[in-house]
Amino acid sequence: MSITRRLERVYNIEDMRKLAQGALPGPIWHYLDGGADDEITMARNSGAFNDWALAQSTLVDVTSTDTTCDLIGMPAAMPLMLSPTGMSQLFHASGELSVARAAGAAGVPYGLSTMATTSMEAIARSGVSRYFQLYLFRDRGLTEALLERAKTYGYSAIALTTDTNVAGNRERDLRSGMVMPPRFTLDSLLSFAAHPRWALGALRNRSFELANIVQHVGDLDASGTNVIDYVNGQFDRSASWRDLEWLRARWQGKLVVKGAMLPADCEAAVDCGADAIMVSNHGGRQLDGTGAPIDYLPAIRDRVQDRAQLIIDGGIRRGTHVLKALALGANGCSIGRPYLYGLAAGGQLGVERVLKLFRSEIERGMALMGRRRVDEITSRDIHHLSAFARLPVSVAARDRKEVPELNDR
Numbered sequence: 001m002s003i004t005r006r007l008e009r010v011y012n013i014e015d016m017r018k019l020a021q022g023a024l025p026g027p028i029w030h031y032l033d034g035g036a037d038d039e040i041t042m043a044r045n046s047g048a049f050n051d052w053a054l055a056q057s058t059l060v061d062v063t064s065t066d067t068t069c070d071l072i073g074m075p076a077a078m079p080l081m082l083s084p085t086g087m088s089q090l091f092h093a094s095g096e097l098s099v100a101r102a103a104g105a106a107g108v109p110y111g112l113s114t115m116a117t118t119s120m121e122a123i124a125r126s127g128v129s130r131y132f133q134l135y136l137f138r139d140r141g142l143t144e145a146l147l148e149r150a151k152t153y154g155y156s157a158i159a160l161t162t163d164t165n166v167a168g169n170r171e172r173d174l175r176s177g178m179v180m181p182p183r184f185t186l187d188s189l190l191s192f193a194a195h196p197r198w199a200l201g202a203l204r205n206r207s208f209e210l211a212n213i214v215q216h217v218g219d220l221d222a223s224g225t226n227v228i229d230y231v232n233g234q235f236d237r238s239a240s241w242r243d244l245e246w247l248r249a250r251w252q253g254k255l256v257v258k259g260a261m262l263p264a265d266c267e268a269a270v271d272c273g274a275d276a277i278m279v280s281n282h283g284g285r286q287l288d289g290t291g292a293p294i295d296y297l298p299a300i301r302d303r304v305q306d307r308a309q310l311i312i313d314g315g316i317r318r319g320t321h322v323l324k325a326l327a328l329g330a331n332g333c334s335i336g337r338p339y340l341y342g343l344a345a346g347g348q349l350g351v352e353r354v355l356k357l358f359r360s361e362i363e364r365g366m367a368l369m370g371r372r373r374v375d376e377i378t379s380r381d382i383h384h385l386s387a388f389a390r391l392p393v394s395v396a397a398r399d400r401k402e403v404p405e406l407n408d409r
């Protein structure tokens, strides 16, 4: 069956996940799909949305719905953007360029990772609304050079990732012996041979490298560096709030902190000059056992008020997840694995399909909630499930309006 036909039969992100799993050799699949330790946080990121119920306002004229908004200073066709993910050429030889083109076609911002396998220049040429994700390297000269290039190539924001001072414990990668770039060892050959389409793409792809830092880190292929060893070796473990101030002083565009979760940390980031926070635990790939971004969101919004945009990142798999996040005070959401599933399954077409699914789910959800615009979605549109536990069981109790937050429409 052709790729187009297969993609047409993808009705949700879980369908796309299965298609991606079938397309990728085991070690690559587990690197994409896995999380840290017992993957409890990874599961909670999506699962926590089930603790909240959307309110369903009825008999509202929703002849037209408008999903447009502004995300970190960039116009967006819907309240969704693409998170930075390293080494996208692992999943499809066309890598970051396909993702950027699909994002551009869908009108959503794209975040290019420091660890990308496509250059900042090439992504800029695609014309997508873009921001650059920065890791603080021990080599500050490298960090400054990246900032300079981000400015030259029109990246409107820098997102500083703050949750990766050491690498998370990804046991799936340890078991599969995942190295970067993938090695054609005897062990992996069988798995690669079982995925000829992927293997052919990888073999033909001569440009696999960490395109934006290659001059500084050298040839990883030669050293066969394990991802974890690499992160532990290069990233600055001593990074502190002073470094955020250092960055603020050097970057005139929008500044985003990616990886703050606690209300006090988010407030501190804003005090240091951050324009937005990506509330994120790296998709459950770093500290296992921490809560989901959506768990923290209401308290963060209370704390920072309207001083910064809040973007929820991690576990977003449905349009209704986005709508719940908006109702709890987010300005938008961001996705990582979902677009990588699309990339692995069908290159640019696969990513386009993922974004189309989100777009239609968000639009449909808004209509069913009786909301026409993104900024109409507020706290009246959501209830925590614990609110229902207080529902009176008798009609008499109900008539005394013991649950005003549910009755007050």
Ligand SMILES: Cc1cc2nc3c(=O)[nH]c(=O)nc-3n(C[C@H](O)[C@H](O)[C@H](O)COP(=O)(O)O)c2cc1C
Residues within 6 Å of the ligand: 031, 032, 033, 045, 083, 084, 085, 086, 113, 114, 115, 133, 161, 258, 280, 281, 282, 283, 284, 285, 313, 314, 315, 316, 334, 335, 336, 337, 338, 340
């Ligand atoms: C394969 C993969 C690579 C990633 N690489 C990076 C990276 O280079 N920089 C970064 O800040 N976050 C990285 N992330 C985290 C994402 O930006 C994002 O926080 C996460 O994927 C969101 O969770 P979700 O996958 O459940 O949507 C990566 C995630 C994945 C799955």
